[in-house]
Amino acid sequence: MIRAQQADQPNAESFAFRVQDLRRTYFMKGETVHALRGVTFDVLVGEYIAIMGPSGSGKSTLLNVLGCLDRPTSGSYLLAGDDVAQINDYQLSRIRGRRIGFVFQSYNLLQQLNVLENIKVPLQYQGLIGKDANAKCRELAEMVGLGSRLYHRPTELSGGQQQRVAIARSLVNDPYFILADEATGNLDSKTTDEVLELFESLNANGKTIVMITHEDEVAERAKRVIRLRDGVIESDELNA
Amino acid sequence: MIAQFFQIVDLGIKSLLVQKMRAGLAALGIFIGTSTVIWLVAMGEGVSYRAQQQILELGAKNVIVRTKEPNAGSEEEANSRVKAYGLLRADFRRIVENIPNINRAIPMRELKFELRLDDRTADTKLVGCTEDYLELNRLEIARGRWLSTRDRGEKVIVLASDTAKRLFPYENPIGRTIWVGSEFYTVVGQTKDRTASAAIGGSLDSRDYNLDAYIPIKTLRQRVGDLVMKRVGGGQGMNFVGEDVELSQITVEVEDIEDVDETAQIIETLLKKFHEKEDYAVVVPRELLRQAERTRTMFNVLLVVIAGISLLVGGIGIMNIMLATVTERTREIGVRRALGATRTDIIGQFLIETVVLTASGGLAGVLFGLSVGPIFRFVKKAVMTFSPDTLPPIVHELEPRIALWSVLLSLGISLGVGVAFGVYPARKAAYLDPIEALRHE
Ligand SMILES: Nc1ncnc2c1ncn2[C@@H]1O[C@H](COP(=O)(O)OP(=O)(O)OP(=O)(O)O)[C@@H](O)[C@H]1O
Ligand SMILES: [Mg+2]
Numbered sequence: 001m002i003r004a005q006q007a008d009q010p011n012a013e014s015f016a017f018r019v020q021d022l023r024r025t026y027f028m029k030g031e032t033v034h035a036l037r038g039v040t041f042d043v044l045v046g047e048y049i050a051i052m053g054p055s056g057s058g059k060s061t062l063l064n065v066l067g068c069l070d071r072p073t074s075g076s077y078l079l080a081g082d083d084v085a086q087i088n089d090y091q092l093s094r095i096r097g098r099r100i101g102f103v104f105q106s107y108n109l110l111q112q113l114n115v116l117e118n119i120k121v122p123l124q125y126q127g128l129i130g131k132d133a134n135a136k137c138r139e140l141a142e143m144v145g146l147g148s149r150l151y152h153r154p155t156e157l158s159g160g161q162q163q164r165v166a167i168a169r170s171l172v173n174d175p176y177f178i179l180a181d182e183a184t185g186n187l188d189s190k191t192t193d194e195v196l197e198l199f200e201s202l203n204a205n206g207k208t209i210v211m212i213t214h215e216d217e218v219a220e221r222a223k224r225v226i227r228l229r230d231g232v233i234e235s236d237e238l239n240a
Numbered sequence: 241m242i243a244q245f246f247q248i249v250d251l252g253i254k255s256l257l258v259q260k261m262r263a264g265l266a267a268l269g270i271f272i273g274t275s276t277v278i279w280l281v282a283m284g285e286g287v288s289y290r291a292q293q294q295i296l297e298l299g300a301k302n303v304i305v306r307t308k309e310p311n312a313g314s315e316e317e318a319n320s321r322v323k324a325y326g327l328l329r330a331d332f333r334r335i336v337e338n339i340p341n342i343n344r345a346i347p348m349r350e351l352k353f354e355l356r357l358d359d360r361t362a363d364t365k366l367v368g369c370t371e372d373y374l375e376l377n378r379l380e381i382a383r384g385r386w387l388s389t390r391d392r393g394e395k396v397i398v399l400a401s402d403t404a405k406r407l408f409p410y411e412n413p414i415g416r417t418i419w420v421g422s423e424f425y426t427v428v429g430q431t432k433d434r435t436a437s438a439a440i441g442g443s444l445d446s447r448d449y450n451l452d453a454y455i456p457i458k459t460l461r462q463r464v465g466d467l468v469m470k471r472v473g474g475g476q477g478m479n480f481v482g483e484d485v486e487l488s489q490i491t492v493e494v495e496d497i498e499d500v501d502e503t504a505q506i507i508e509t510l511l512k513k514f515h516e517k518e519d520y521a522v523v524v525p526r527e528l529l530r531q532a533e534r535t536r537t538m539f540n541v542l543l544v545v546i547a548g549i550s551l552l553v554g555g556i557g558i559m560n561i562m563l564a565t566v567t568e569r570t571r572e573i574g575v576r577r578a579l580g581a582t583r584t585d586i587i588g589q590f591l592i593e594t595v596v597l598t599a600s601g602g603l604a605g606v607l608f609g610l611s612v613g614p615i616f617r618f619v620k621k622a623v624m625t626f627s628p629d630t631l632p633p634i635v636h637e638l639e640p641r642i643a644l645w646s647v648l649l650s651l652g653i654s655l656g657v658g659v660a661f662g663v664y665p666a667r668k669a670a671y672l673d674p675i676e677a678l679r680h681e
Contacts, residue, residue, distance in 0.1 A: 064675055069577075070675055089582075089583060090582050090583070090584075093581060093583070093585075094580070096578060096579070097579065098580065102578045102579065104575075104678070108571070108575045108578075108678070110572055110576075111572075112251075112255050112257075113254065122579045122580050124247060125581050125582070129243055129244060
């Protein structure tokens with residue numbers, strides 16, 4: 001990994017990540033799809049960003065690259081000063097486990113585990129298990145308001161509760177930032193509100209959040225909105 | 241490290257419990273495989289242990305020369321009314337005089353004979369023997385005494401337990417007289433019950449000592465003689481055939497157990513000169529023992545092969561289940577990868593899950609296998625009470641003997657099957673594309 005030689009005004013440490021000229025091309029039989037065609041933007045620590053755009057504009061593709069689930073075809077992706085655009089599967093796994101928190105549209109909790117065990121999963125892959133780990137998971141469950149449901153299985157929780165467990169899980173590794181792909185897409189307006197409040201309070205405590213959304217009401221509550229169209233950034237504005 | 245391992249095992253158990261029925265059926269194959277191995281090996285070991293005990297009772301230092309009815313030579317011979325064959329008293333003398341390094345040689349003549357007392361009869365094997373016979377065959381005296389040197393040529397008889405029971409169901413036989421043919425003999429002793437010994441000399445039946453009657457060999461020769469008439473056929477066409485046999489058996493005990501084979505060779509060569517027909521057999525119990533050992537090894541190899549096949553089939557079943565599991569849990573795999581699991585983590589998870597599955601089947605199989613003794617006894621007892629005659633004698637005496645190696649082997653194989661058949665599904669899981677896995681369903 002190359003240490004970035006950046007000497008711009010905001011020093012290297014204050015970036016959550018930076019992407020430069022990011023491209024992602026899918027090659028299919030006789031057809032190439034340019035899902036991302038040169039995306040460049042920086043995210044500072046503590047930002048709260050909503051990514052919007054019509055269907056097929058490349059939002060999920062971008063998020064997969066940012067989440068180290070996918071490698072860009074070209075371009076650089078600096079994560080805390082390290083270029084992680086072309087590292088191997090093992091290193092990508094380590095970065096996902098240590099630096100990134102995922103929140104999915106369909107919660108994606110593991111059905112055979114209870115609330116506490118679900119929150120603990122990312123710690124296990126870092127070899128962090130024991131009393132401290134348990135205390136931390138319990139604390140996070142309480143923070144998202146599920147202190148009384150520690151031993152429930154996902155099937156015994158409502159959608160909003162499941163999503164709050166997923167958020168607790170995304171926080172357990174103290175990630176650099178949280179990536180949420182339509183995290184409120186499956187929720188009604190009341191629970192959407194609860195989840196957004198949770199995001200806001202996390203952000204108020206300094207957590208960087210990047211989320212994809214289709215809904216203007218959701219995007220309005222972020223601090224910055226990036227709009228994609230046909231694989232390029234159409235607009236990048238701060239919310240008033 | 242260890243805590244992490246237990247965490248994965250715990251996860252494996254939890255995941256398997258989601259589909260209890262399916263996991264149970266998959267493990268059943270391994271269960272049956274392991275318990276079958278342990279059961280069959282235990283039975284085989286039980287049989288061969290008994291065989292070895294019986295052979296050992298014949299004496300590892302002994303060479304046994306037995307009379308055997310020769311194959312009929314010419315037609316004229318086959319039709320002759322009296323057949324003379326077998327070991328001769330001269331053979332006995334020659335052995336004693338010519339064979340070096342022997343402790344002793346013991347002659348014996350036995351024939352089927354009916355003993356009578358009033359209206360009671362006993363179809364016995366009348367054995368003409370010397371004083372050594374008791375110790376040689378590990379017989380024991382229940383009451384009275386055994387034959388002694390002073391009895392040579394006297395009309396005294398020692399009865400075996402069943403013989404005594406038939407002739408004297410209520411009384412003490414000692415001192416009483418019974419009919420042996422047309423003469424009175426005095427009963428001087430009675431032997432204890434004795435379990436049957438190994439079959440030798442081509443006869444398939446094991447030797448049953450409990451229907452014997454013993455008289456001095458000199459008395460047998462002088463008063464009964466060598467010639468015995470046998471009834472052949474029945475009713476109107478009844479016929480008598482005579483057999484003229486001097487000795488039924490000569491037991492030669494060598495000084496050094498290492499000389500057994502060589503001595504047997506020398507005896508064979510010596511006797512051949514004086515016998516035109518093959519009317520005797522030289523049996524070396526030690527050789528029988530080696531043969532039994534070879535048979536046992538072959539049986540065990542066969543069992544291991546069969547076990548291997550059955551566990552292979554079980555393993556294929558397990559792999560099938562695990563492939564289905566991986567497909568069903570594609571989403572879970574994607575989630576775990578997103579949360580930081582490396583490919584190795586995923587392989588470990590599914591491999592351990594497979595091993596937990598086969599190991600629990602194997603462990604249950606071992607536990608069931610270990611209970612072979614009590615279960616076998618119970619079934620045997622049940623069958624005996626309902627239909628006592630259906631079991632062959634070998635089963636009556638069979639005691640399964642659990643072999644440690646069979647337990648370790650079947651456990652090892654079941655673990656091995658878990659690893660061998662778990663690798664492919666686990667790798668398949670690990671090499672799924674995380675993004676596609678997350679999108680699954
Ligand atoms: N695995 C793939 N193989 C080929 N083409 C792909 C693949 N994934 C995405 N694409 C294409 O890339 C483009 C961007 O897709 P992407 O999923 O990023 O859109 P999106 O903005 O997330 O849309 P939506 O709002 O519907 O989720 C689309 O044209 C899509 O067809
Ligand atoms: Mg999308």
